[in-house]
Amino acid sequence: MALRTQAMILRAVQEGEITLLGGTETIKVDVKVIAAANEDLKKQTEEGRFRGDLYYRIRTYPIHLPPLRERKEDIPLLATYFIRKFAEEQNLGKVPRLSKPALKLLVGYDWPGNIRQLDNAIEYSIIQSEVGEIQPEHLLDEVRMGVKLKTDLEKEERIAEFNRVLRELKKVGIKQCEVAKRIGVSPQHLSAIKKSGEPAGERWLAEIKAKYADKVSG
Numbered sequence: 001m002a003l004r005t006q007a008m009i010l011r012a013v014q015e016g017e018i019t020l021l022g023g024t025e026t027i028k029v030d031v032k033v034i035a036a037a038n039e040d041l042k043k044q045t046e047e048g049r050f051r052g053d054l055y056y057r058i059r060t061y062p063i064h065l066p067p068l069r070e071r072k073e074d075i076p077l078l079a080t081y082f083i084r085k086f087a088e089e090q091n092l093g094k095v096p097r098l099s100k101p102a103l104k105l106l107v108g109y110d111w112p113g114n115i116r117q118l119d120n121a122i123e124y125s126i127i128q129s130e131v132g133e134i135q136p137e138h139l140l141d142e143v144r145m146g147v148k149l150k151t152d153l154e155k156e157e158r159i160a161e162f163n164r165v166l167r168e169l170k171k172v173g174i175k176q177c178e179v180a181k182r183i184g185v186s187p188q189h190l191s192a193i194k195k196s197g198e199p200a201g202e203r204w205l206a207e208i209k210a211k212y213a214d215k216v217s218g
Contacts, residue, residue: 001050003049003051006050006051006054007051007054009054010051010053010054010057012029012031013031013033013054013057013058014053014057016028016029016030016031017029033058035058041055041059042055067111067114068111068114068115068118069110069111069112072107075103075106075107075111075118076103076106076107078115078118079098079103079106079118079122080098082118082119082122082123083095083096083098083122083126083134086122086123086126087126092131094131096126096129096131096132096133096134097132097133097134098133098134099133099134099135099136101135101136102125102134102135102136102138102139105136105139105143105144105147106118106121106139106143108147108150108151109143109146109147109150110146110150121139121140121143124139124140125138125139125140154197154199155197155198156197158197158198158199158201158202158205159194159195159197161205162193162194162197162201162205163194165205165208165209165212165216166179166194168215168216168217169208169212169215169216172215174212174215176190176191179208179212182208182211182212183204183207183208183211185204190204
């Protein structure tokens with residue numbers, strides 16, 4: 001927002017006065033302002049890109065709304081709301097259903113575009129499903145592939161961490177079969193856990209780290 005525009009807004013908020021574009025008459029107004037920003041206004045104020053007097057004038061009761069990726073529990077409710085909204089707007093006659101596999105993908109995606117992106121994605125999926133049950137194949141490619149890439153990366157990280165811990169133990173003379181015995185599983189089972197990279201393996205990894213806390217880092 002241009003600094004000149006900010007000055008006009010400050011005048012309206014602080015003095016309760018506005019002047020219409022092209023006009024000369026001062027008009028009294030009595031308004032309450034609800035403002036939203038997707039950038040750090042305090043930082044912009046420090047950088048001189050946002051007026052400090054306006055910032056502190058409108059910052060009476062700040063509310064921080066976390067991005068959608070930090071409140072995944074809201075996604076099922078929001079998805080249901082957007083489905084119903086689109087059905088009513090388009091007079092579909094029936095409300096499309098969202099399958100559990102499709103919902104799992106929606107919850108797994110990080111939504112860099114937040115709620116607006118989710119709204120658009122739901123509309124796209126309804127059209128693709130031809131107003132039937134929304135399945136994974138009806139979702140946007142970026143949603144399906146984004147979840148897969150994230151899952152694959154997390155899997156690789158778990159495998160790498162497991163291998164790191166076992167390597168450190170091996171360096172101090174502790175073999176993998178000894179580790180398996182210590183945590184109560186067979187060597188074959190431990191090897192399978194390590195190679196799978198599944199989230200369930202994190203419990204075993206945590207147990208190994210706890211039992212060999214003096215031998216491994218992290």
